[in-house]
Amino acid sequence: MKISLDKTIRAMAIALDLAEISSVKDSTIIEDISNINFSNHNYLNHSKRTTYISLKLGEQLNFSEIFMKELYISSLLHDIGASNFLKESHTSNTFILDHCKNGSRIIENLPLFTNISPIILYHHENFDGSGAMGLKGDEIPIASQIIRLADLVELLYDENFTSHKQRSKIISWVKINSNFIFSENLVNTFLCIAEKDIFWFDIENISFMDFILDNISPSLDIYLDLYEFEKIAYILASIIDNKSSFTAKHSKGIADLACMVSHHMGYPEEKCLEIKIAGLLHDIGKLAIPNSILDKNGQLTKDEFSVIKSHVYYTKIILDRIEDIKDISEWASNHHEKLNATGYPRKLDRFTISEESRILCVCDIYQALTEDRPYRNGLNSERAFAILNGMIDEGLICEHSVKELKDTLKENTY
Template sequence: MENMETCFKSIPEWYLYDMFFQLCKEVFPDLAIHSLDVAKISALIMKRINNNTEDIQQTFIAGFFHDLGFAFMRETIPMDRITVTFDPEGYYVFNTLPNFDNMADKVHYALISFKALNYTKVPRLSEEYLLAILHHHNPIKDNSKPKVSLISNILFIADKISLAIRAGQFSNINENVCYLKKLINKFNLKQIVLDAVNDLLSNLEDMAHIFSNQHPEKFFKLFALEQRRISLDIATNFFEIIAALIDFRSLFTYRHSSSIAALARDLTFRITESKYDALLMYTAGLLHDLGKIKTPLKILHHPGKLPTCEMFIMKQHIVFTRLLLEKYSELNEIVSISAAHHERLDGSGYPYGFTESQLPILAQLLQVVDIFVALTEERPYRNKIPTTKAFEILDKMVENRKINKMIVNILKEMINEGYSFENVTFLSKILTKDELNSLLSNKIK
């Protein structure tokens, strides 16, 4: 058996940031743009205050994930629904966002951002940066926690600058800069932050970066983030967030990927006794439905058999999963597993019609786990199927040479021994029961 200290490889840390950006861009494009804006602005402000690479990087990351919790709202707020008004002196007023019902009292999205990042420990943000994310709407004024105060001030003003820029009230950068110089003095912020922002606004090259809509990889390189690497077993903590973002789109699947990941990991270890294989399967399980971020909710929630045209769209989620993951070359082992979970040994699966000789054993294992978990979950068109009935269906598929008999038999052994495959979801790990129920039941009006 491998040594736990040596069996896990590392991957580029920017994969995590980019994957989050790509998912948000599909469903919440305004959130993706805003997150990158705040990251760029915050880092450029910090660079003027403390030109230390680690602080600049952490500020960029904090800005990038400051609204992470917002992605867990049942709906998000597009920019065109933000009501921007002007006070008598001609300044933006940002207190006219849509009503959050009782969500703001129970599960404010800044709290979800804080809890999620604190739980996963990925990205590697210090306590000061995590607390600054929690307080970025109401920056700390006193000096009892000077670094938290500084960073929360930076995130606050970066947030306001991004909203002002994206409101699109001005036709060119110079007009925006003139307005922003007046705007920032309306807020009671630390003088060192105001001075840094004024200096930033006077630098046309840096302002061009802020107004740029270029791919985030450019900015990962600009702030030297492409040099940072992270162990795959630690990165998997963040992939739990990614899986939760995908599954949370539907109440029928909000625990799907976490259940599959846990069962695939434990079943793999039972068969191979390899901690590395178990880790690969846990990661592959978390990311196997990545492509469903592109699947319309009306298809995910269809209350019966899908028409042919909609079934074709549903099946495309595997293609999108492969396309999204292939960008990250050091995750190639995971791609070959995740993107094959709807293939079958006899070639009758999709999307490629691979046969047994083309399917790695770990891909065959994920196929079995995906079928079993899906059968035992509730769907909009049926109730969940009892375990005994689910195994009858699996046995029939074995008989028809569609799935691996050995894997099915070992899965039966595990379940018959009392193994519980309904894994605790990521959100239930970080939120109280009342907070989770509030999040599941509320929608922004």
């Protein structure tokens, strides 16, 4: 199996934007600089628009092809460390430091591109040395400087207004911060691209016209094998599991369990790895769910449960962006479907739920039942299987899959 790195990075960026949207619902985000409040900003297109601005700056500065590829990936993933920390205000130096350090650490495991980590680490530094880590001037990687400017310009942009009504204000703000947040050279570069109407038209329309970013993006004709893609799945699983105090190691636990069951059932090695990856990614849609709901220590309201149910919808939206993993996307997003068509989000039935999806569903339930949660201790295996057997009697889950899980656990220490 060959999986497009470009489409994988784009899917990751969508997931991160959804995470920021859910996080701002739980916090007030204010940058220290100029007391700008970003709490009402629409983050759905944040990574895409930031990347476009970064690439336009890099293009104007005539950087090399490899630099542009690194800038492209770094811009799309610049907030990869933020999803676990956005509950804190942007005014907090702790937030800035943790956001950057966490993102740098996470991205170290990205296959093929090994120079991204320091770019992410320093993308919040100010040119005059007043940033969180105190780097000054040319000590800051130029790619980090570019992302810093692009990020703030995007945050200043308001999708509720046409671009011509705000371009002058944004340009003036960038000028004012020359030799403070940004270098004079980078400001002048921005002024060159910002004087062209097409730049602002692209900024305005990029949210629903993917080809705008496609046309400027460097060629990333790189394909991952399944083992390389697994490394990225682990990156995303760490972000998912760390988002909520209720789900630490949940995705990794399900992945290991589903892989063990698959081996026990005699599936080929490649399919076992695919099911493992589906387990790692099955809850990626929870990045779109506010922590106030995920971490609620009590019964959810009807409205809150409706929001929770949407996570599997977002899982499929994100994973379907990677066209090369259709089976993985299907299995991952079906883990709450039930054989009697009472599950969600598609109300599939026993005739349309695959064996792989049934396995993942059963492993998800068992893992959740046996995990410690803040409001209860994990159940022992006997009690967990009693609940699973009750669900079989109700026609909800697959009896054969439960048997295979039980037999697998008898043969392995889990």
